[in-house]
Amino acid sequence: EPEVTQTPSHQVTQMGQEVILRCVPISNHLYFYWYRQILGQKVEFLVSFYNNEISEKSEIFDDQFSVERPDGSNFTLKIRSTKLEDSAMYFCASSDPAAANYGYTFGSGTRLTVV
Amino acid sequence: GIQVEQSPPDLILQEGANSTLRCNFSDSVNNLQWFHQNPWGQLINLFYIPSGTKQNGRLSATTVATERYSLLYISSSQTTDSGVYFCAVSYNQGGKLIFGQGTELSVKP
Numbered sequence: 001e002p003e004v005t006q007t008p009s010h011q012v013t014q015m016g017q018e019v020i021l022r023c024v025p026i027s028n029h030l031y032f033y034w035y036r037q038i039l040g041q042k043v044e045f046l047v048s049f050y051n052n053e054i055s056e057k058s059e060i061f062d063d064q065f066s067v068e069r070p071d072g073s074n075f076t077l078k079i080r081s082t083k084l085e086d087s088a089m090y091f092c093a094s095s096d097p098a099a100a101n102y103g104y105t106f107g108s109g110t111r112l113t114v115v
Numbered sequence: 116g117i118q119v120e121q122s123p124p125d126l127i128l129q130e131g132a133n134s135t136l137r138c139n140f141s142d143s144v145n146n147l148q149w150f151h152q153n154p155w156g157q158l159i160n161l162f163y164i165p166s167g168t169k170q171n172g173r174l175s176a177t178t179v180a181t182e183r184y185s186l187l188y189i190s191s192s193q194t195t196d197s198g199v200y201f202c203a204v205s206y207n208q209g210g211k212l213i214f215g216q217g218t219e220l221s222v223k224p
Binding site: 030031033035037042043044045048050055056058089091093095097103104105106108109111 | 211212217
C-alpha cells in the first residue's frame with residue numbers, strides 16, 4: 001500500500017532556530033497537507049497545498065511558517081524561528097479526491113521538540 | 116465551521132469486551148475517516164466511510180450521513196487496541212480534515 005514518508009522522525013532544536021520538516025506524499029495524489037498535534041491534544045490543520053500553491057491555511061499558520069514543493073516528490077514545512085510552543089508532532093498527509101474510494105493518508109509524523 | 120464531537124472521551128475495557136465509539140458532526144460531509152493513534156503517535160487509517168457500513172476483522176463502522184453521526188465498533192478487544200481513536204471529516208473536495216477530540220481507549224489484560 002502506498003505510504004506518505006516523513007523525515008526526520010524526531011528533531012530537537014534550539015529556540016529561535018529554523019527547522020525544515022520533509023515529506024514525500026503519495027506520487028499520484030494532488031492535495032498535500034500539514035497538521036500538528038500538541039501532546040495530549042487533538043490533531044489541528046495547518047495548511048493545504050494544491051496546484052503549487054496554498055489552497056487554505058489556519059490561524060496557526062502565521063508568517064513563521066512556509067511550505068514548498070521544491071521538486072516533483074518532496075513537500076516541506078519550514079518554521080523560521082522556532083518557539084517553545086511549536087513543540088508538537090507534525091503530520092504530513094496527501095489525498096486524491098478523484099479516486100473512487102479516496103481518503104487522506106497520513107505519514108508517521110515528525111516529533112519536534114524546541115528547547 | 117463544522118464541529119466534530121466524539122464520545123466517550125475515555126473508555127476502559129477488559130480484554131475480550133466489545134465497545135462502541137461515537138462521532139457526531141454538525142453539517143453535511145463528503146469524507147469521514149476513523150483513525151487509531153498508536154502509542155508511538157502514528158495515525159493509522161481504519162476506515163474511509165462517508166456513508167454506509169464497512170467491516171475489517173474485529174472492527175466495523177457505520178455512518179448515517181442524514182443523521183450526522185458515525186459509530187465505530189470494536190469486538191473482542193485486545194490490549195493492542197489501546198490508544199486514541201479519532202474521527203475526522205471534511206466537507207469539500209480536497210479540503211482540510213477536521214478532527215474530533217478523540218476517545219482514549221485502554222484495554223486491560
